[in-house]
Amino acid sequence: MRFDRSTADRAPWWLKSLAWAGLGFLHLPIVMIVLYAFNTETSAYSFPLKGFTLHWFSIAFANPDVLAAIGLSIKIALVATLLAMVLGTMAAGALYRGSFFGKEAVTLMLILPIALPGIITGLSLLAAFRLAGVAPGFWTIAVGHATFCVVVVYNNVVARLRRNSMSLIEASMDLGADPWQTFRHIVLPQIATALLAGGILAFALSFDEIIVTTFTAGNEVTLPIWLLNQLTRPRDVPVTNVVAMTVMLLTTLPIIAAWRLTSGTEDIAGSGK
Amino acid sequence: MSRMLERRGLSALTDALYRRPALWLFLLLAPPLLWFGLVYLGSLFALLAQSFFTFDDFTMNVSPVLTLDNYRALLDPANHDVILRTVAMAAAVTLAAAVLAFPLAYYMARYARGWRKGFFYVAVMLPMWASYIVKAYSWTVILAKGGLVYWFYRSFGLSGVVDWLLSLPGIGGDSLSTSTLGRFTVFTYIWLPFMILPIQAALERVPGNLIQAAADLGATPFMAFRTVILPLAFPGVVAGSIFTFSLTLGDYIIPQLFGPSGLFIGTMVYTMQGSIGNMPMAGAFTLVPVLIIAVYLSIAKRLGAFDAL
Numbered sequence: 001m002r003f004d005r006s007t008a009d010r011a012p013w014w015l016k017s018l019a020w021a022g023l024g025f026l027h028l029p030i031v032m033i034v035l036y037a038f039n040t041e042t043s044a045y046s047f048p049l050k051g052f053t054l055h056w057f058s059i060a061f062a063n064p065d066v067l068a069a070i071g072l073s074i075k076i077a078l079v080a081t082l083l084a085m086v087l088g089t090m091a092a093g094a095l096y097r098g099s100f101f102g103k104e105a106v107t108l109m110l111i112l113p114i115a116l117p118g119i120i121t122g123l124s125l126l127a128a129f130r131l132a133g134v135a136p137g138f139w140t141i142a143v144g145h146a147t148f149c150v151v152v153v154y155n156n157v158v159a160r161l162r163r164n165s166m167s168l169i170e171a172s173m174d175l176g177a178d179p180w181q182t183f184r185h186i187v188l189p190q191i192a193t194a195l196l197a198g199g200i201l202a203f204a205l206s207f208d209e210i211i212v213t214t215f216t217a218g219n220e221v222t223l224p225i226w227l228l229n230q231l232t233r234p235r236d237v238p239v240t241n242v243v244a245m246t247v248m249l250l251t252t253l254p255i256i257a258a259w260r261l262t263s264g265t266e267d268i269a270g271s272g273k
Numbered sequence: 274m275s276r277m278l279e280r281r282g283l284s285a286l287t288d289a290l291y292r293r294p295a296l297w298l299f300l301l302l303a304p305p306l307l308w309f310g311l312v313y314l315g316s317l318f319a320l321l322a323q324s325f326f327t328f329d330d331f332t333m334n335v336s337p338v339l340t341l342d343n344y345r346a347l348l349d350p351a352n353h354d355v356i357l358r359t360v361a362m363a364a365a366v367t368l369a370a371a372v373l374a375f376p377l378a379y380y381m382a383r384y385a386r387g388w389r390k391g392f393f394y395v396a397v398m399l400p401m402w403a404s405y406i407v408k409a410y411s412w413t414v415i416l417a418k419g420g421l422v423y424w425f426y427r428s429f430g431l432s433g434v435v436d437w438l439l440s441l442p443g444i445g446g447d448s449l450s451t452s453t454l455g456r457f458t459v460f461t462y463i464w465l466p467f468m469i470l471p472i473q474a475a476l477e478r479v480p481g482n483l484i485q486a487a488a489d490l491g492a493t494p495f496m497a498f499r500t501v502i503l504p505l506a507f508p509g510v511v512a513g514s515i516f517t518f519s520l521t522l523g524d525y526i527i528p529q530l531f532g533p534s535g536l537f538i539g540t541m542v543y544t545m546q547g548s549i550g551n552m553p554m555a556g557a558f559t560l561v562p563v564l565i566i567a568v569y570l571s572i573a574k575r576l577g578a579f580d581a582l
Contacts, residue, residue: 010384011380011383011384015376015379015380015384016380016384018376018377018380019376019377019379019380019381019393022373022374022376022377022465022469023377023393023396023397025373025462025465026396026397026400026462026465026466027396027399027400028415029400029408029411029412029415029462030399030400030403030408030411032411032414032415032421033407033410033411033414036414044417044419045413045414045417045419045420046419046420046424047419047420047421047423047424048424086304087304087305087308088305090301090302090304090305091301091302091305093301094298094301094302094305095302098294098298100298106302106306109309109313109314110305110309112313113313115519116523116563116566117519117520117522117523117524117539117559117562117566118523119523119524119525119539119542119543119559119562120317120320120523120559120562120563121313121316123320123542123546123552123555123556123559124313124316124317124319124320124559125312125316126546126552127316127319127320127323127552127556128312128315128316128319128320130552131319131323143312146308147308147309147312147313150305150308150309170291173284173287173288173291176280176284178282178283178284179283179284179286179287180283182287201402204402208404208405208406210405210406210526211523211524211525211526214543215546224404224405224406227406227407227410228406228526230410231406231409231410231413231530232529232530240410244404244407244410244411245407247404247406247407248403248404248407251402251403251404251407252399252402252403255395255398255399255402256395256399259394259395259398263391
């Protein structure tokens with residue numbers, strides 16, 4: 001942004017090609033997943049593709065295992081997102097201004113679940129659940145997901161709160177608004193898009209998570225675990241292709257939505273995962 | 274405050290809280306602190322505690338008898354191989370990601386304008402957020418026998434080159450997807466966006482007039498790049514390397530799906546816990562990536578990486 005635009009300021013051709021080549025590399029696997037979802041071949045991955053069909057979509061979405069996995073993943077992501085939105089907003093409200101003893105430590109603790117390798121978070125949760133005698137299942141997965149989703153909501157909301165002035169809330173209280181009115185008409189409009197963007201990102205993060213989930217899932221099969229099982233013991237290549245494309249769409253479309261919600265502000269959602 | 278402004282009900286409560294910011298802070302902070310203290314820190318301590326428990330090799334049982342044996346076992350030569358293999362891969366992936374990311378980040382920060390700016394930003398962010406497991410799956414499709422890469426090198430008559438690469442010790446293997454080269458490619462691909470965005474953010478902050486000043490003072494574009502832009506962008510590279518390094522260090526799914534046998538730190542922890550049920554040893558082993566990352570972070574902090582995040 002700070003670079004001045006002058007007439008001589010045009011990218012050399014080699015730099016431009018490298019940049020576009022890099023972008024091509026990043027998107028090649030995504031394009032391949034989309035292409036193979038419509039492939040007619042049933043047991044291999046030969047290229048060029050054998051033919052075009054929509055047949056596997058109806059097969060995949062009639063498969064009870066796939067449907068159960070999709071349902072479970074959505075339910076877990078919803079619970080985790082809701083918990084993360086409540087906890088993340090509270091933490092942001094407490095930490096966005098002023099300083100107090102231990103503030104740095106609290107911020108570090110919020111970041112730790114995504115900063116440490118997922119295998120540590122997963123194994124720790126499993127160790128704790130075992131000690132506490134909690135059987136792995138829906139709630140152990142959701143609790144784990146909520147823990148690392150908090151920071152995503154927190155980051156978005158805290159950035160928005162920092163740019164807003166406390167004096168608006170003070171003015172509202174001075175003018176006799178009750179707490180609900182102040183929250184509804186002053187605080188919520190200010191943080192709504194940031195909160196929504198944070199929630200969407202948390203949903204995408206949870207929906208796609210596998211590293212922590214393999215430790216906390218027990219016998220439950222979320223959609224990413226179903227995919228991993230197919231990867232280690234391939235059985236149904238065409239159905240896997242379709243499911244892979246579906247998961248890809250369900251994790252990338254929300255990102256575009258979150259980006260649109262916060263673009264034009266300084267704190268663009270999704271710049272960190 | 275005058276009597277006239279005293280209010281009733283909930284309003285009186287929030288007014289009172291407004292006058293006691295410490296209490297308000299406590300009320301807001303208590304639920305997240307309780308959650309993280311109980312669920313997260315509690316879990317970390319549970320794991321740490323179990324890493325001192327005794328595992329019986331014959332009965333495969335864990336008993337709460339405190340011992341340092343698990344930590345002593347970390348010093349086994351066999352475990353050194355695992356740690357070295359993982360750290361070497363993490364370093365190679367970090368280096369490759371930095372080299373691939375720099376031109377893209379530089380173009381984004383320096384030349385992309387108007388719609389291109391937003392386009393490039395979203396185009397880097399999408400693959401970053403796209404499902405990890407689907408990206409890994411896509412690479413099994415791409416590297417498969419008869420797949421895209423196979424078709425590509427056969428149609429250009431490069432089979433000899435690929436066979437030669439696969440025969441090299443250290444990076445080779447039986448096929449593309451079971452070679453160290455394949456594992457390295459997938460790792461680099463998956464963590465690349467985590468390198469691009471911090472470098473781009475650091476480059477955005479380089480003042481344009483510094484480059485003009487360098488040019489005015491007679492620096493060639495290359496000199497300006499080497500002496501002005503690169504030093505200013507370096508904290509961004511280090512910030513990105515924290516992600517690529519630590520994410521590679523802790524991964525256990527890609528080493529399972531791609532590359533030759535031979536354990537990584539992540540796969541080691543996973544098999545210790547999963548197939549053997551030796552939670553104490555697995556717990557002790559997780560301390561290895563934590564220590565390596567702690568050392569790495571302290572170096573990164575000295576290089577100014579945290580200002581670029």
